[in-house]
Structure formats: C-alpha cells, structure tokens
Amino acid sequence: MKKNPYLIAPSILSANFARLGEEVEAVMAAGADLIHFDVMDNHYVPNLTIGPLVLESLRKSGITHTMDVHLMVKPVDRLIGDFLKAGADIISVHPESTEHLHRTLCSIREGGARAGLVFNPATPVGVLEEVIHLVDLVLVMSVNPGFGGQSFITESLRKVEQARTLIDRSGRDIRLEIDGGIKASNITSAARAGADTFVAGSAIYGAKDYAAAIRELRAALAAA
Ligand code: DX5
Numbered sequence: 001m002k003k004n005p006y007l008i009a010p011s012i013l014s015a016n017f018a019r020l021g022e023e024v025e026a027v028m029a030a031g032a033d034l035i036h037f038d039v040m041d042n043h044y045v046p047n048l049t050i051g052p053l054v055l056e057s058l059r060k061s062g063i064t065h066t067m068d069v070h071l072m073v074k075p076v077d078r079l080i081g082d083f084l085k086a087g088a089d090i091i092s093v094h095p096e097s098t099e100h101l102h103r104t105l106c107s108i109r110e111g112g113a114r115a116g117l118v119f120n121p122a123t124p125v126g127v128l129e130e131v132i133h134l135v136d137l138v139l140v141m142s143v144n145p146g147f148g149g150q151s152f153i154t155e156s157l158r159k160v161e162q163a164r165t166l167i168d169r170s171g172r173d174i175r176l177e178i179d180g181g182i183k184a185s186n187i188t189s190a191a192r193a194g195a196d197t198f199v200a201g202s203a204i205y206g207a208k209d210y211a212a213a214i215r216e217l218r219a220a221l222a223a224a
C-alpha cells in the first residue's frame with residue numbers, strides 16, 4: 001500500500017503573491033517536493049486567483065520545479081492548452097468542470113502532462129473506474145474548494161480509502177493526493193487512509209519557518 005514515498009506539495013495560494021518566485025524557491029529549499037498551483041475563476045468556485053501567465057512567468061524566471069496545477073475553473077477545456085504551454089507538469093480537473101471528462105483527460109495527456117482527477121467532498125468516486133486508464137493522479141478534496149485555511153473534513157478519509165482501493169486494483173502507477181486543511185495533526189490519518197501526496201497551504205506558508213513546518217509534517221508521516 002505504501003510503495004510510493006510521501007510527497008509534500010505546498011499550495012502557493014497561501015504564499016505572498018508580491019514575491020511569488022522567491023516563495024516557490026523558499027519552500028522547495030525548505031524540503032518540499034512539488035508546488036501546488038491553485039487556479040480559481042469566481043465561477044466554479046467563489047474565489048479568483050492566478051492563471052497561465054503567472055505559471056509562464058515562474059518558468060521564465062528559471063523555476064523548473066514540478067508544477068501541480070489544480071484547475072477550479074468551468075468550463076475547463078479551453079485553459080488546458082494554455083497551461084500545457086505555460087509549463088504545467090500535472091493538470092488536475094474536477095469532473096463537474098467539463099462536459100466530456102474522457103476528452104479532457106486525453107487532451108492533458110496528449111499535451112505531455114500528467115492528468116489528475118479531483119473529487120469534492122460530495123462527489124462520489126465512481127467515475128474514476130471509467131477513466132482510471134487515463135489518470136496519473138487522484139486528488140481528494142478534504143475541504144470544499146475555493147479557499148485556503150479551511151478546516152479538514154474528516155469524512156474525506158473514507159473517500160481516500162475508496163480511491164486507494166480502486167487505484168490498487170488497477171495496478172497503475174497513480175499518485176493519491178489530499179488537499180485541504182492538512183496539518184501535522186491530521187496528515188498521519190490521511191496517510192493511513194492511503195494518501196501519498198499531501199497539499200498544505202496555510203500549514204506551510206502560514207508558518208514563520210517553512211523548513212520546520214515541513215519537518216513537522218514529515219515527522220507526523222513517519223508515524224503513519
Ligand atoms: C482549496 C485549494 C487548496 C488549499 C489548501 O480550494 O485547492 O489547495 O488552498 O490550503 P490549506 O492547506 O490552507 O487548506
């Protein structure tokens with residue numbers, strides 16, 4: 001069950017956007033594994049964040065770290081090409097954000113990125129079975145998408161367990177990421193439920209010492 005090493009993905013939603021490049025380098029230097037890039041459109045979710053231009057600027061400034069782009073936009077398809085061009089490594093979409101999920105996942109993979117499928121707290125995981133051959137990452141939301149700093153929804157652990165069962169049954173190399181309210185106090189239970197990749201926004205960027213915050217998360221994971 002735990003064949004993949006645990007990965008920590010700071011969400012730049014809680015970073016200081018006035019100096020985003022430095023904030024990205026700072027968490028990577030502090031021991032993070034990849035960067036979680038939250039894109040919100042004030043339509044699919046009630047908040048507005050950053051788009052492909054910002055990712056492109058980070059790439060142009062020389063940042064080569066893995067960019068895990070979480071698209072909370074509807075309709076999602078038109079933006080996928082822009083994010084591929086901007087340098088996304090992983091692009092994750094919500095099934096509710098597209099009329100034709102199969103086509104959307106294909107377009108991400110054909111563009112050379114890894115494809116992620118995201119489940120909100122009230123979205124059943126069943127659709128994963130239909131498209132699992134097109135998926136490289138499953139993202140379980142442990143808050144309702146839209147804002148950083150929300151409280152962890154404990155029931156989402158059941159969905160992590162369900163996704164873990166489907167992934168293991170598929171035999172495919174699929175990461176299982178959890179996103180929302182992750183802290184040292186709940187990351188152990190998320191790992192026990194089967195998650196191997198952990199998004200943390202406020203728990204890392206809200207701390208004074210990013211390296212200490214990441215060490216604390218890893219220490220909690222070591223107990224899983
Ligand atoms: C929520 C975003 C998350 C969130 C994580 O819509 O997808 O990535 O910002 O932030 P924390 O860890 O503060 O809940």
Ligand code: ZN
Pocket residue numbers: 011036037038070179199
């Ligand atoms: Zn996210």
